[in-house]
Every structure is written in C-alpha cells, then in structure tokens.
Amino acid sequence: MAPDRYPAVLFRAVTKSYGPVRALSTLDLCVAAGSFVALTGGNGTGKSTVLRLAGGLSRPDAGVVRVDGWDPRTAPPRLRGRVGLLTHDSGLYPDLTVRENLVLYGRLFRTPAGAVPDMVEALDLGAPLNRPVRELSRGTRQRAALARALLHGPDIVLLDEPYTGLDAGAVARLTALLARILSDGATIIAALHDLTPVDGVRTRLVELAAGRIHRDVPNPVAVQVGP
Amino acid sequence: MAGTETLAAKRFAPAGLLRWRRPLGLAAAAGMAALAVTALLLVAPDAVQGPPQRIFYIHVPSAWVGFLALAVVFVASVRYLVTGDPRHDDLASASAGLGVLFTTGVLLTGPLWARPVWGAYWVWDPRLTSFFVLWLVYLSYLALRRQVTDPVRRARYSAVLGVLGFLDVPIVYMSVNWWRGMHPEQVVITADGPRMPAAMLATLLLGLAAFTLFYLYLLAIRLGLARARRLAWATDATAADMEGTR
C-alpha cells in the first residue's frame, strides 16, 4: 500500500460484544478519505460501536480497525489529534461554562488561537457562551458538544446522531459546517436516523442490521469521480 | 444437526488439568483419609499443647494451599493482562474461589487452636491477621466479579485487583507483624533444619500433599466449569447472531 493511499477508516472482520449482546459481527468496512458516510440502521445495530471503535475508545474482540493506517488505540499524536468523535454523551463538564469547556479542550488538543471563536461562530454559540452547560437546553448543549468534537479541526470526523435536538436553523448550520469540513478534505462518518439533512452532502449510505452491513450504496444523485 | 453436535462435543471436551480430575480426586481422597487416620490416631500429641495441637495438621496445610491458590490467581492475572487470553481469567476465577475457601478454613481452625492454647479465640497474631486481610481482599475480588457482566471487562478489572492484592501480601504481613506479634516461634523451618519430631513432620508433609491434591482436584473441576460457561456464552452469542441474519 502506497503511503498516501490508506483508507481513512478500515474495519476488517471486526467483532465486538458487550456482555451477552453482540454489537458487531465480522464487519468489513472500508471508507475512503474524503467521503461522507451516513451510517443508518435501527437501534442497537452497532452504529455507535463502529464510531467508538474508530475513535479508539474500544477494543474489538476480533478483527482489526485501522484509521488512516494506524490502530487508533495506540496511534501517535499525528493521528490522535486528527480524530474528532461525538458520542451520545456531550463530553462537556456540566458545571463549567461553554467557553471554559471549549478552552480546556482547545488547550488539550493544542488548537490554534482562533479555533474556539471560529467554532462559536459556526455553531452560533455566542449567546450561551458564558453559561454553565448544566443550564443549557438540549439543542444548545448539542451544539456545544459538536463544537467540542470539531474544535481541533479533525480530518476524520465521527459523529453519533449529531442532529439530535437541533432546530431547523441549527440543522442548516451544522450541515453547512459539515459540507465545509468535507470540502476541506475531511472524512466524515455520521450515524443518523434521519437522512434528509445530509442528502445532498453525503457520498455513501451504509445501513447496518444485526451487526453487519445490510446495504451499502453511494449517493444516487452524485457523480462518481474515480481515479 | 450432526455437524454442530460433534463441534459442540469438541468444544466442551476436557482439556489440560481437567483430564486429570479423576486420578486427582482419587489421590486426594486417599491422601485426606490417610491424613485423618495419621493425624488423629497414629501420631502422638504435642507434649506441651496436648490434643488440640492436632488442628495444626489441618491449619497449616490450609494456609499453604490458601496462599498457593492466591499465588495462582496472581500469575493468571498477570498473564491475562499481558496476553488477553480468557483462559487465564478462567484459571484466576477458579482459583480465587478456592483461595477464599481454604483461607476460611485457616480462619476457622486458627481460633479453634488458639482458644485452648492461648486462652482466647482471636489474638491479632500477625500470621492469622494477615490471612484475615488476604481473605478480605479476595472477597472483594469475588464481589467485583459479580458486579461486572461483560466478560472482557470483568476479567480485566479483577486481574488488576488480583495483581495488586497479591503484591500487597508481604506489605500486609510486615505491617501486622510490626503492629502486633504473638505467633509461636517458627517450629518447622529454622536455620538448623526442622525442629519437629520426625513423626509430626511426616504427618505435616502428608497433610500438605493431601491438601494440595485436593486443591488441584477442585481447581480442575472449577476450571472446567468456568471454561464451559465461557464457551456456552460464546456459543449462545453466535447462535443469536445467526438468528439475526436469517
């Protein structure tokens, strides 16, 4: 494999169980850099597990997970700082303000100085900026969580149901932000229940069922651009 | 289907220690019987301590085996943390339960011996107290195992406790020893060699052998159970998995 041709995310025969529940069964998935994969499937079909494994927060019981060629669990900073993950939880400290949370993560991920204001702007977080996260509404908290996940300008973006709780305006902002990130060369995998917000932006649809891939289609309205 | 039955039979077939369980069981039974006869009838009681001293032949072997069981937990825990192979976790959990069993034996026979000899059931003697703490550590090990349902995490968490608990043992012993000290002078092994009369020493060694065989027998059975349980769990998961793809 030539060094610049690693797939952004690669799952090879990955199996993962949580206790008696088998979340993923010998899953094979290969995501090219620059794609936007919409991951769908009913509850409990393994979407969140895929994202956690790609983010390096879990270890597969069997099989390999590679993100840009590296194992995300043991990857060097060159990779670690390039992955952004949003799980079901916000990842925000409830008793700190939005600004304090973002500044903390900004410093931890060594983001440049303008990153926090940019993200605040993109997700319209100016108003709640100095309020503790605990006091925020569901939608606002979700926007703050998205800001946290995307703050360090990751080029591998893993989002678990990012549109939850967002109103129409916020949905449009998020879609625009994701489109911008995508056109900057990032790879996005988003677990979604409702595909309508991303219909024009996504390049691939992967549907999971019982821990395996049930359906895998490129965006039907898109133009295929090959090598 | 015939194929899966053979497969199932193969997966559950006894392996390793488990294959030896019948000979171990017989040997253990013979050893314990011999010990009972020797300790109760054949060997002469200690001149100073009298008949209660015979508990020594159960107490010391229990302590030896209890400690051995816990050492096995330690080694298995380390190997699990290094390799992630669940068979090491089977061994650790099998041995931990036995460690609690034999250590309980130590804690029961100790006071029974202490009362007639020292006049009180519990005297905070360093060795007995160390065993008490060890017993507590391994009870918390078992409690921890019951609290986690996911097999991989259960194995990992209990392995960490298994390692830390065992490394703690010499520290526990030193702390209790400096805090109190009243165990009868080391009778068995000294710089000049064993100081016991030959008959007592022989009986003690018989006891050690019998208890060790008994431990290995119980370990074989528990190991088989743990392994069967783990494989059944995995088989169930696979069957459910096949269900889902139909």
Added chain:
Amino acid sequence: MTTPVTMPDVTTTPARIPVLDQATIAGPVHPRPGGRVPGGVRAGLRAAGLVAAKDLRLESRTHDAVGTVGLFALLILVTASFALPTGGPDRAGIAAGTLWMAILFASLLGIGRTQALESEEGCLDALLLAPVAREYLFLGKLAASLLFTVAVEMALVPVLLLLMQVPVGSGLALLLAALGLGTLGLVGSGCLFAVIAVRTRMRQALLPALVMPVAVPLMIASVQATGAALTGATVGANMHWLALLVGFDAMVLLVAVLAFPQLVEE
C-alpha cells in the same frame, strides 16, 4: 471577527465520491509505523496540569470535593469525640485512628463522586481522544484529588487536636510525613479503583469495598505513625512505618499508571 458562515447550496451541488481501488480495500492491515503514543513527557505533564486545573476550577464552582466532603470528615471527627473516650491515657492512639477513619471515608466519597461525574457526561471519553499518553490523564486526576484531600486534612488536623486534647509538639515532622505518605497511597488507590468502580453495577458505592482491604497496611502504618507523632515521637524512631508507606505508595502508583490505559477502554 470572522465573516458569517455562508451556507452552500447543498441540494444541487453533486457530491464527489472518492473511490478506493480493490488493492487498498483487500490489502494488508499492518498498522503504519509511527512509534508508541504521544508527545513526550513535557506534553504529558502539560496535559496533566490542564486536567488538574480543570478539576480545581470545577471545585471552585461546586465546592463538593473540599466543602461537602470536608464537612463529612469533620462530622466523623465530632461524632467520634462523642463516641470514644477523649483525654485518657490512650488519646494519641484514639485520635490517630479517628483521623484516618475520617480521611479514609471522606476521600473515598469525594474521589468516587468526581469519577462518576467524569463518566456520566462522557467527559473521560472526550479526554481520552486527546493526543496525550493516557497515563498523564491519570496523573492529573491524582494531583487534583491529592490537593483536595490535603486541603481537607489541613482543616481537620487542628480540629482533631483540639477535640481529642492532644498536643503535637516535637512530633510535627513525623505527623506531616505520615499524613503526606498515607494520603498519597490512599488517594492513589482511590483513584485507581474509582475507574473500575464506576463501571460496575453499584458504581462508585463499590469503591470502599475495593480500596479498604488492599489499604489495610496503609491504614495500620499511617495510624501507628500518626499516633506516635501525637505522643511526640521522632521520624527516626518510626522509619519502618514511613518506609512501609513509601513501599505501598510505590506499588499502588506503579500498578495504577500501568493499568489505567487498559482500564479506561471499553
């Protein structure tokens, strides 16, 4: 001030579909060489400092770790002075025992609670994504918990001396050494087992059950050394206790740092 985000017309712009060739999809999956995890000691310590500072800031907001926990510890002391004989010939020993019981329960309560909070909101997961070796995250947490426990002790010890009518005098050095080393071991084992405990059914309520058996030698040594200090003994006469504490601390911290990365994985 940055320009407002313009929203591209996403409904009509065709999406580019990147394509992978078969060789890449089916190719070998050896991980790329890149060496072990992150940035070196300086970056790690910096991250640990950020984590500790975050805990301190949280504390200044909620006053849980020092305030509420400190109150709990104080109440244990006060109840003990009602329940136990004070001012008798044994008062140094009783005072030492009471102090360490208060520190034990109070610190485990605090550590368990902060670890639970960390897990509840997925904050620990978010921290784990950072380009930093995971051991340093543990160090940051440990440093903050140590500071909180020491802060509680600084209030507790004078109250103890007063209630139990015990002087300190020439034993001050020994007292400080015993408190320092004992607290380090206690907080270290607390932080280690807290990571495990919050992932169990009983969550942080299991923490005392995990820590207390393993910490028996620590309690014995700390109480004995503290008791000796309260009768005016010197460090020299109690080196064995301090040495034991150092050994215990080293063991716990070593296991904690080695095990933490494995423990936080799902």
